Amino acid sequence: MxxxxxxxxxxxxxxxxxxxxxxxxxxxxxxxxxxxxxxxxxxxxxxxxxxxxxxxxxxxxxxxxxxxxxxxxxxxxxxxxxxxxxxxxxxxxxxxxxxxxxxxxxxxxxxxxxxxxxxxxxxxxxxxxxxxxxxxxxxxxxxxxxxxxxxxxxxxxxxxxxxxxxxxxxxxxxxxxxxxxxxxxxxxxxxxATPPSNIQVRINQLLANIKSEVIDEEQAETIAIFFTELSSDKADALAKGFFGIYIDHNTTQQTRTNINNLAPALWQVISEEIKSDFGIRYATYVANGDNQTKNEAKRFLEIVDGLSYLPDSVKVPQIKSAIDNLMVAHNNLNNFYNEPSFARQLRSVIGTHGTVPAQLNYPYVKVLISVFLTNGNGVAWSAEPIYIDLIKSFNPKQAFIALTSFTDEGIKSKLQFPLCRQKYEELLNYIQPNITSDGVLSLLDEIKPRIRNLSNITNSDKLIQKISFFNKNYLG
Structure with missing residues (x-):
């Protein structure tokens, strides 16, 4: 020094x-x-x-x-x-x-x-x-x-x-x-200068063992205890990792057998959003004619007893593709110029096929809210009217997801910027007419005065605990 x-x-x-x-x-x-x-x-x-x-x-x-x-x-x-x-x-x-x-x-x-x-x-x-x-x-x-x-x-x-x-x-x-x-x-x-977290080290070791060792049912029961220690978002990420390994054409049968022994326990602690996402991904493989990947994805869902999450309409992958494209355009440095065309694509898909399937409620609402809140620097003026029209068409459950969208880390981070907070306040006014539950209306009244501080809210806050209750009893 x-x-x-x-x-x-x-x-x-x-x-x-x-x-x-x-x-x-x-x-x-x-x-x-x-x-x-x-x-x-x-x-x-x-x-x-x-x-x-x-x-x-x-x-x-x-x-x-x-x-x-x-x-x-x-x-x-x-x-x-x-x-x-x-x-x-x-x-x-x-x-x-x-x-x-x-x-x-x-x-x-x-x-x-x-x-x-x-x-x-x-x-x-x-x-x-x-x-x-x-x-x-x-x-x-x-x-x-x-x-x-x-x-x-x-x-x-x-x-x-x-x-x-x-x-x-x-x-x-x-x-x-x-x-x-x-x-x-x-x-x-x-x-x-930050070393890897203990969680990250343990997950990396687990993934390495899945690919190189034999994990029997007894070992799987021990590992399952670790799953209960994960936060919801970390469990979701690990489930995506399992799914990605499982559908990989190069994965060995022994590795898939290991996942067969582990995945059912992990499935019990992951979010409904991720469970729905796996069903959507299966529909995409079907639509694309990717038979090998489709077959492995279906086996994964069978192992975890998740076949009920399979969508029964081909519109699902089309809408999913539209919202993915919109999010990519939004995060691009030239988003003001690229967003409108992808916003029109999304509106076209929604308009052609009617209401959004329940499996897509989470990704559809969260992406739409994220782009409506802007990137914090300016509004994509040509796209905003489309966003407002789609937001005003939310059903009660979608309106609830929009109301509580600040619990998503990406949206919460946006709310540290003044323009995003302003747009979130506008959002509440757009969705209020679509909220039919007195309990959710009460929640709306509790959230409005706290908009300025939502970016700093912690999981221990009573408001977050109340939202968790509504997630189980209102969206369930």
Missing amino acids: ENALTIRDNPTEIANIIQTSNDMHLSVLEAIGLPTENILSSIDERKVAIRNLPYVIEKMNTPLLNDAYYLSKFFVAVATGLFDAALNYLWDETIKQLRIRIINGDIKYFYDVVISDDRRKNFSSPEDLLKLDDFDLIKGALQIDLISQIGYKHLDYIRFMRNWASAAHPNQSELTGLNLISWLEICIKEVI
């Missing part, structure tokens, strides 16, 4: 170096006739960042620092006064480290959890991670317990700032030295 001590002990020398460098850069720009105003962040802000830098960096161990090339660029950009570029480099290092951690785990499990079926064939190797946008990467890292819920929320905010306040796009945003140091600390604490 010699460099850190030098920075701490010689603030005057560092300040002189910054001033000299600043004067040199500006004089060169002036000499060649380029603009000099509002190019570099102020020297005072640079001093703030550099003075605090050692206290943050010392949280990393030396081996990690040796490979942190983007952090080197981050430091140079901070010292130079190019704060927007510095934010870009910080994000690049964070994404690089996330990819490394995913590769060091079970990358097929990550793909099975994060990637939809129609895209899954394009993701198999570590190199394919480069095809995945940052939104899906950090959301997937949350799903497999690579980052915490708090870490996800912070990273989603930094991603937002990187997209709209960094050198990634033209902008007039002003970043401060403390902004950058705070975000650096978050990225180090939540990603760069």
Whole structure:
């Protein structure tokens, strides 16, 4: 840490170096006739960042620092006064480290959890991670317990700032030295210097054993105890992993037998949403004529006694494809231009086939709410009227899912942004006429005053417990 001590002990020398460098850069720009105003962040802000830098960096161990090339660029950009570029480099290092951690785990499990079926064939190797946008990467890292819920929320905010306040796009945003140091600390604490969680280690080991060992019924009973210790979202992710292994053409019969012994116990603790999703995926394989995958998916559902979740209409995969396409377009940097066409596609499918099947209520409502809330930066004006029309057509159960959609981590994270909170308040007004239960109306009245703080709500909050009661008794 010699460099850190030098920075701490010689603030005057560092300040002189910054001033000299600043004067040199500006004089060169002036000499060649380029603009000099509002190019570099102020020297005072640079001093703030550099003075605090050692206290943050010392949280990393030396081996990690040796490979942190983007952090080197981050430091140079901070010292130079190019704060927007510095934010870009910080994000690049964070994404690089996330990819490394995913590769060091079970990358097929990550793909099975994060990637939809129609895209899954394009993701198999570590190199394919480069095809995945940052939104899906950090959301997937949350799903497999690579980052915490708090870490996800912070990273989603930094991603937002990187997209709209960094050198990634033209902008007039002003970043401060403390902004950058705070975000650096978050990225180090939540990603760069964070070891795998115990849950992640145990899941990776379980997946490895499923593929290489023989797991008999007695061992399966012991492992099933672990399933009861998982949160609902982690159990859902593991179930997706099991399903993905099961339908893989290269999976051995012994591995499938292991899953046969384990899956029924896991099925008991996963959400209705994921159970419905497996049924939807089966319908998609049928529609696509993928007979081998269809057959394995059906066997999986038979093993867990889940055949009741099979949809009986071919419209299901069409609607599912439409909402998947809409979500991909929404998360793309050019969403304002791409969203409307996919919104029209969804409206066309819904309009042609009538009401949305019950199996699709969760994904349909959550995607529609997510795109209606915007990305926090602006409204896709050509798509918004379509979203409003579809939202106004919600049936009572869909309206309840929309009302309580803030319990989804992705939507909850959006509500930290003012524009998204404003749109959520509008949403409540649109769905209120479709709520027929006095109990749900009472819940609506309880949620309205808390909109500003919904992004920080915890699972221990009484409101969440009340929603859980309604999930069992109203949607059941």
